[in-house]
Amino acid sequence: MNASGVISGVVDVTRCQIVRPRNAPWSFYSAKDKFHALKYEVVCSPKKPVKIIWLSEPYAGSHSDITIYRHRLKWCLDEDEYLLADKGYVGASHIIHPYKGRRLTPDQKRINWKISRVRQKIERINKRIKDWRLASRCWRSSDHHFHYLCMKVICKLVNIMLKEEPL
Numbered sequence: 001m002n003a004s005g006v007i008s009g010v011v012d013v014t015r016c017q018i019v020r021p022r023n024a025p026w027s028f029y030s031a032k033d034k035f036h037a038l039k040y041e042v043v044c045s046p047k048k049p050v051k052i053i054w055l056s057e058p059y060a061g062s063h064s065d066i067t068i069y070r071h072r073l074k075w076c077l078d079e080d081e082y083l084l085a086d087k088g089y090v091g092a093s094h095i096i097h098p099y100k101g102r103r104l105t106p107d108q109k110r111i112n113w114k115i116s117r118v119r120q121k122i123e124r125i126n127k128r129i130k131d132w133r134l135a136s137r138c139w140r141s142s143d144h145h146f147h148y149l150c151m152k153v154i155c156k157l158v159n160i161m162l163k164e165e166p167l
Contacts, residue, residue: 008081009043010122013065018139030061037061044125052155
């Protein structure tokens with residue numbers, strides 16, 4: 001990151017299980033999770049008050065995190081904006097991710113520790129989204145647009161709840 005960069009958010013992908021689609025089921029299958037899914041990219045603010053500032057449209061479960069980022073969110077960032085992310089975003093521009101490997105220097109370990117402290121916010125946000133039955137149970141309808149609208153409502157409600165409860 002250059003000296004003039006600003007960390008504007010913390011990004012992660014959350015998965016919602018769906019029933020096996022009739023058309024192109026292989027594109028919705030998430031090999032990592034072993035089920036058919038819709039993936040949503042969620043960005044939350046890095047500082048208090050923590051709130052959801054971005055929710056992508058649903059993507060098929062076979063898409064990787066970095067592919068979803070490159071499709072839409074990358075183009076919404078200014079040149080001096082950066083996002084914190086996990087190792088699934090290695091190689092993406094405007095992303096700060098932890099260092100990989102076993103032989104890390106003390107400085108790299110310290111940076112990884114600081115990144116993980118801030119990334120806990122998005123993991124808590126994803127947990128709060130999954131507290132809603134719609135996001136945690138299997139979606140049985142083939143109407144993915146309606147699922148997206150419901151997810152947007154859930155994100156609005158999570159933001160309201162976050163204002164009432166300090167993290």
